[in-house]
Amino acid sequence: MVPTVSLEPAGRSCWDEPLSISVHGLAPEQPVTLRAALRDEKGALFRAHARYRADAHGGLDLARAPALGGSFAGIEPMGLLWAMEPERPLWRLIKRDVQTPFVVELEALDGHEPDGGRLLARAVHERHFMAPGVRRVPVREGRVRATLFLPPGNGTFPGIIDLFGIGGGLPEYRASLLAGKGFAVMALAYYNYDDLPKGMDVMHLEYFEEAVNYLLSHPQVKGPGIGLLGISKGGELCLSMASFLKGITAAVIINGSVANVIGKLCYKDETLPPLSTNVDRIRVTKDGLKDIFDVLSFPIEGPDQKSIIPVERSDTTFLLLVGQDDRNWKSECYANEISKRLQAHGKEKPQIICYPEAGHYIEPPYFPWCKASLHAYFRIPVVFGGEPRAHAMAQVDAWQKLQAFFHKHLDGEVRTTPAKL
Ligand SMILES: CCCCCCCCCCCCCCCC(=O)SCCNC(=O)CCNC(=O)[C@H](O)C(C)(C)COP(=O)(O)OP(=O)(O)OC[C@H]1O[C@@H](n2cnc3c(N)ncnc32)[C@H](O)[C@@H]1OP(=O)(O)O
Numbered sequence: 291m292v293p294t295v296s297l298e299p300a301g302r303s304c305w306d307e308p309l310s311i312s313v314h315g316l317a318p319e320q321p322v323t324l325r326a327a328l329r330d331e332k333g334a335l336f337r338a339h340a341r342y343r344a345d346a347h348g349g350l351d352l353a354r355a356p357a358l359g360g361s362f363a364g365i366e367p368m369g370l371l372w373a374m375e376p377e378r379p380l381w382r383l384i385k386r387d388v389q390t391p392f393v394v395e396l397e398a399l400d401g402h403e404p405d406g407g408r409l410l411a412r413a414v415h416e417r418h419f420m421a422p423g424v425r426r427v428p429v430r431e432g433r434v435r436a437t438l439f440l441p442p443g444n445g446t447f448p449g450i451i452d453l454f455g456i457g458g459g460l461p462e463y464r465a466s467l468l469a470g471k472g473f474a475v476m477a478l479a480y481y482n483y484d485d486l487p488k489g490m491d492v493m494h495l496e497y498f499e500e501a502v503n504y505l506l507s508h509p510q511v512k513g514p515g516i517g518l519l520g521i522s523k524g525g526e527l528c529l530s531m532a533s534f535l536k537g538i539t540a541a542v543i544i545n546g547s548v549a550n551v552i553g554k555l556c557y558k559d560e561t562l563p564p565l566s567t568n569v570d571r572i573r574v575t576k577d578g579l580k581d582i583f584d585v586l587s588f589p590i591e592g593p594d595q596k597s598i599i600p601v602e603r604s605d606t607t608f609l610l611l612v613g614q615d616d617r618n619w620k621s622e623c624y625a626n627e628i629s630k631r632l633q634a635h636g637k638e639k640p641q642i643i644c645y646p647e648a649g650h651y652i653e654p655p656y657f658p659w660c661k662a663s664l665h666a667y668f669r670i671p672v673v674f675g676g677e678p679r680a681h682a683m684a685q686v687d688a689w690q691k692l693q694a695f696f697h698k699h700l701d702g703e704v705r706t707t708p709a710k711l
Pocket residue numbers: 380381382383384454455456457458459460461482521522523524551567569582585586618619663664666668670
């Protein structure tokens with residue numbers, strides 16, 4: 291019998307969907323190595339491999355068989371994806387064009403040699419970023435530069451604005467995936483994109499207000515309020531939006547900050563200065579990378595208090611997702627501080643979910659953990675924290691939790707979907 295690699299669903303799936311991977315037609319107990327590879331749109335190669343042993347009938351099912359070593363160990367049905375590592379140092383897996391898939395190649399090789407034995411079987415699988423029927427609508431309305439993703443159908447959908455962090459541009463991959471779950475999601479650029487400012491010295495919340503109003507007045511967006519989703523500096527901006535602007539019902543903040551950082555934040559006649567930084571507190575890790583964890587002080591004291599976002603003004607319901615090993619900044623302290631300030635003013639206590647050994651970059655499921663990359667603002671290689679497996683588990687769980695939260699608060703629905711790694 292000729293060995294074959296099978297994937298379920300066959301041929302194609304959405305990037306955030308779990309896959310069933312199996313090999314058939316092996317010899318009983320045959321040692322094999324499985325390899326997965328994909329190239330990003332800049333040509334950078336990401337790879338993972340793991341050693342396995344076929345069962346007594348010559349079958350191998352990654353949901354039941356433990357990996358005996360390689361990029362990961364133990365039963366990890368999706369390990370060949372989340373454990374991928376870039377060939378290029380300091381490189382993150384980013385999807386730029388969400389209209390094309392990542393093409394994943396899977397190979398089964400004979401034996402356990404590090405460089406791979408004879409090729410036994412091969413499969414190619416497309417991982418897509420737009421579920422069938424999801425529509426992509428570029429938005430250039432007034433000052434707003436964005437891309438709106440609409441679920442299939444003519445109805446109205448809960449609306450969400452999605453913000454990324456430092457680096458700017460217009461990453462669309464999270465918004466496009468989330469639209470596949472029944473939300474109208476607008477990925478919003480705010481700097482370093484098109485005719486928007488190149489830098490982030492001053493952020494005007496009026497720009498974000500225009501985006502909120504655009505989404506709220508869209509005929510396919512269900513009111514009366516919208517949701518916000520943001521990571522890092524994007525999470526911090528969501529907190530500011532929820533504190534100063536109207537029309538925001540629910541916000542999910544992934545490793546955000548309680549205070550304004552890097553540039554000034556202006557809204558009408560108010561200005562929040564950026565937190566002060568102390569670059570003498572940058573540490574060098576044993577790999578020669580930079581750890582910026584202590585660059586911003588906590589507790590926030592003295593003149594720095596002017597940078598604190600007035601969360602107590604907000605009537606938004608919050609879900610704060612925290613990587614407990616975030617080395618970018620003190621996300622857990624910030625989440626607790628947000629909670630403390632809201633409660634001190636009689637506001638609703640936010641839900642905080644802390645993920646042990648998860649780092650800064652909590653992405654949608656199966657994006658490989660990124661140890662470090664060039665800080666887009668300071669141009670130094672910084673560590674993000676986390677440990678690959680725990681971080682991968684956090685990403686799967688966070689993705690489920692944020693969808694359930696938005697369905698509950700924007701749609702009035704309680705949905706529970708079991709998380710799968
Ligand atoms: C000395 C003083 C220190 C002081 C220290 C103080 C710290 C004081 C505390 C601050 C604390 C901050 C806390 C908030 C920290 C966040 O916000 S963490 C960052 C979160 N980042 C995001 O959410 C992603 C934001 N977006 C992006 O990064 C960009 O949109 C994208 C996705 C890279 C695309 O942007 P683009 O402009 O189309 O990209 P492109 O022109 O191809 O490349 C731009 C640069 O990114 C790099 N890049 C592109 N693709 C990749 C990739 N796949 N992997 C890695 N790099 C890539 C390129 O190399 C390029 O660099 P250069 O070649 O110019 O050197």
